[in-house]
Amino acid sequence: MIRIIDTGFLSGAENMAWDEVLLKARAEGIIPDTLRYLRFSPPVALVGFHQTVAEEIRIEYCRQEGIEINRRITGGGAVFFDEGQLGWELIASRKSIPTCLTMEEITAAICRAAARGLQILGLDAGFRPRNDIEIQGRKISGTGAAFEADVFLFQGTLLIDFNLEHLIKALRIPIEKLSHRELTSARERVTSLKEQLGEIPPLEKVKKALEKGLSTGLGFQFKQGRITKEEEALFRQKLSKMQSSEWIQGTRIPFRPQEVLHSIHKEDGGLIRIAVRVDLKKERIKDILITGDFFIHPQRAIYDLETDLKNTPTRELHQRVDAFFKKNWVELLGLSSEDFYRAIQLALDKIDYAHLGFTFSEADWMTAFNGTLNEILEQCDLLLLPYCSKLPECEYRYKNGCVQCGLCMIGEAFALAESKGLKVMTIQNYEHLVETLEQEKRNGTRAYIGCCCDAFQLKRQEAFKEAGLPGLLIDIENTTCYELNQEKEAYLGQFQHQTYLRLGLLEKVLNLVTHRQR
Ligand code: SF4
Ligand code: SF4
Structure with missing residues (x-):
């Protein structure tokens, strides 16, 4: 009872x-x-x-x-x-649900039962892994x-x-x-229940339905x-x-941003954020902070993993993470030890950036796909710019081109890219990005540099990976359409706000492209 x-x-x-x-x-x-x-x-x-x-x-x-x-x-x-x-x-x-042994099974069983309760209210509710009930x-x-x-x-x-x-x-x-x-x-x-039912149902009725669902x-x-x-x-x-x-x-205070390399690794089972301090000379992890929206049991396993990885040589990361999860009994919901390794490795990959003279903060604004930074810099022949960084009133905002009128920094980016022999294209939306990458690959483009907000990069990382072209993405500044809740307008190419390129960083990157191609 x-x-x-x-x-x-x-x-x-x-x-x-x-x-x-x-x-x-x-x-x-x-x-x-x-x-x-x-x-x-x-x-x-x-x-x-x-x-x-x-x-x-x-x-x-x-x-x-x-x-x-x-x-x-x-x-x-x-x-x-x-x-x-x-x-x-x-x-x-746990014995109250004897058929469920893992965190994943308990979550699915309870969510399905609670969804049954909502069905009693006349709703088409169901369980959506990893842990939601949806209509x-x-x-x-x-x-x-x-x-x-x-x-x-x-x-x-x-x-x-x-x-x-x-x-x-x-x-x-x-x-x-x-x-x-x-x-x-x-x-x-x-x-919400109000939206689905057209009115707010009496609370007692909702509770009874939920209890009935859990009972059944x-x-x-x-x-x-x-x-x-x-x-x-x-x-x-x-x-x-x-x-x-x-x-x-929380007692685990994040490190000072200029001292650390960051990464975000997203999987269906959750999002893992990494902040890692590295001894560049000794190529060792000094400290690491692992946060995110994941479910792990016991919860202190994350602190134990952080402690275990202190002073780990960067080349031994995979082995150490693997050994940790083999040695300790840890339950994860929708993630594996490999995801934690990948998340940390993603941050460590940015050590290459530091060796090329970028600060850790600059490294955090860049992400490479389908190739190392060096490979991309050696082969790059295309620059992709987002339409949202063009002046909203500019006649070129929703098409390729720029006459470098001096009214926005896109003109300077065009001038820089052209002086280094790079082709420049303006990306209008997600479909346009996919088409452009496919077309450019067919045309023999070897690698590209692109500018976009980190939200777009995170959301569309599969598209960037699947395109198969090596590319380096540089984060843009200012309030994005996501923060203004105008993703839909942006998706339709109707976002009226202007974002700004990190022009200094773009110039630094493009200078390395020229240097290596010469
Ligand atoms: S610099 Fe180029 S993109 Fe910006 S307003 Fe002038 S023509 Fe338009
Ligand atoms: S701010 Fe919006 S429109 Fe601009 S790059 Fe990001 S997703 Fe695209």
């Missing part, structure tokens, strides 16, 4: 404190299996356990709008919670889990009615989710229960920890 409790509207810290109390108390056998309903007031932006606040949250916006910031005890990505959402969570022994491709509930001994805390959000503007502005763009089914705007990526899908029996005095005492002890900046910001 599973006890149901409802803690009502609480702050972010209070809700996080309850999570930790209930998980630990269940692991110690003090409380029975429990289903908790929770609400948040004031609104809160919550990072996943392994994420960094500055990377995921727009701190200034949250401060201005009275949105709290906190850290979950579960992995996964950042979420925004306001009064229009219902949180639900199961704190139970026709649009997310209505995100979930996450934490484990302690033989017990799990599995939590989900249910969007009843919510403030989309707050959600978009409080969280940094979850780029890793943009490419799913080509949904181009935040509005298209999420939905998992064989659970539920019974209304109460919070005990012992739990309340534990909650009061825990609260100050969840209110502390050590908890919210």
Whole structure:
């Protein structure tokens, strides 16, 4: 029998404190299996356990709008919670779902059962790996889990009615989710019960449907229960920890940006961010910080991996990562040890940039595909520029060409490229990019340099890889269409904002191209 409790509207810290109390108390056998309903007031932006606040949250916006910031005890990505959402969570022994042994199986089973509950409300809901419940491709509930001994805390959000503007502005763009089914705007990526049903259903009806789904899908029996005095005492002890900046910001302070090489590795199972300090002379890893929206159990395995990799010779990375995952019992959701190796190697590949005289910050603004930096510099004969960096009023904005009128820096980029003998093309959208790369490959182009925002690069990295042409992408400056939530306009070639090239860096790169071709 599973006890149901409802803690009502609480702050972010209070809700996080309850999570930790209930998980630990269940692991110690003090409380029975429990289903908790929770609400948040004031609104809160919550990072996943392994994420960094500055990377995921727009701190200034949250401060201005009275949105709290906190850290979950579960992995996964950042979420925004306001009064229009219902949180639900199961704190139970793994034995309560005997057919599921792994984190992946538990996640799938609970999500499918919760989706059944939404089907009772008349919705076409289903489980979408790795951890969402969706209605026709649009997310209505995100979930996450934490484990302690033989017990799990599995939590989900249910969007009843919510403030989309707050959600978009409080969280940094979850780029890793943009490419799913080509949904181009935040509005298209999420939905709510109000939108689907045409009205906000009574909360009790929603809860009953969810409980019915969990009963049918998992064989659970539920019974209304109460919070005990012992739990309340534990909650009061825990609260100050969840209110502390050590908890919210995390104790692993990111290194100073100019000292480190970064990388982002995206897979269906999650996004891994790497910050690594390297001793260039000794070719060793000094320190490494691994963050992201992944699910890993035990959670301290990431800290152990970071410690294990200190002082590792860069050439031994693969072997060391492999040995770590073989030696330690680690559960991952949708990722493998190979993904962690690839993410770190991606950052270490940038050592080549430092050897060519680029600073670590400059190296972070560049990404090479299908070849090493040296190969690209030796063979490059094409420069691709984004239309969004051209002056919005310019007659060449939506076509190739530039008469170098001096009104925007595209003219200088054209002049530089032409003086080095490179052909220049303006990319209008994703399809145009794919066509251009195919055509240029057929025409005998050997390698290219391109400029685009890092969001586009991340979202379209498969296209850059599949094109098969070696290419170096240089990040552009300024607010991108993603940050302005104008991806759809940009996709249609109608983005009116102007972005700026990193002209100094482009010049430095092009100078190396000339030098090597001479
Ligand atoms: S420099 Fe080129 S792209 Fe920029 S406004 Fe002038 S003609 Fe247009
Ligand atoms: S800001 Fe938008 S339009 Fe410009 S390169 Fe990025 S995705 Fe393309």
